[in-house]
Amino acid sequence: MRIWDILCPPTCVHCGKDVYGQGEWCTACFNEVWHERRLEGSRYSSLDWIYILADYIGGIKTMLHDIKFNRKKERALGAAPFLQRFTITCSDIRYTPDIVVPIPISESKRHIRGYNQVDLLFKNWVIQQQWRWEDILIKLDGSKPMWTLTKEERKQNMKGHFLVSLSKAKQLVPMPTEILIVDDIYTTGATLVEAADTLKSYFPRANIKALTLASGA
Structure with missing residues (x-):
């Protein structure tokens, strides 16, 4: 056990129950939000499918809110158990x-x-899989906060708000x-x-898929 774990005993990301390591969930809280599913992409978009790992409720909702708005970066450790499960999925589907x-x-x-x-x-997990992390998309300023918009407004809000960094993309060989x-x-x-369509315009032969930690949909 690390010294830090002795000084600050690890507790469940959501309920505070004692757990083995930092960033872990107790079984009850994990099972409450764990909901892996695959959504097929629209025939009119560049996305083949989207995997979602959890419901946007309970501990996941609190964790993401704290990371995004309360500067609690350390709470990102709580994503690890979900991504570890998805590692198994990737192996099963040979992806x-x-x-x-x-x-x-x-x-x-x-x-x-x-x-x-x-x-x-996601970055540490991607590196652990020995996959290539490539931050090649650029988000332009000017879009409105998505939580304020309807479904149709969200679609229009994202139009033209991503670019591919040409300097980074040109370094990708093959x-x-x-x-x-x-x-x-x-x-x-x-x-x-919108991100997939932007990438497809530069990589027309690529199959593009997506992974998100949570969804309320």
Whole structure:
């Protein structure tokens, strides 16, 4: 056991019950939110499918809110058990992406928050899988907060708000044919579809899939 765990005994991310390691969940709280499912992409979008790992309720909702709005970066450790389960899914379906692309945040939001929560949630796990983490999407300033909008407004809000960083994309050799986009929350899919369409315009031969930690949909 690490010294830190002795000084600050690890507790469940949600209920505070004693657990073995930092960032772990007790069985009850994990089972309350764990809900892995796969949504097929629309025939009119560039997304093949989207995997969602949990319901956006209880401990997941509190954890993501704390990371995004309360500067509690350490709470991102709570994503690990869900991603470990998805590692098994990837093995079962024999899926290995050439690159993993995080949904970015705008520079103005990064300046305020200091970090992109998607990086905190997924990057270490991606590196552990020995996959390539490629931060090649750019989010432009100007879009409205998504939680204030209807489903149709969300679609329109994201139009034209992503760009591919050409300097980074040109360094990808060979060109990727399997791309996995990662994001924290899925609601209507507008953000993921726009990101996928943007990537498809630069990588027309790529199969593009997505993974999100949680969804209320």
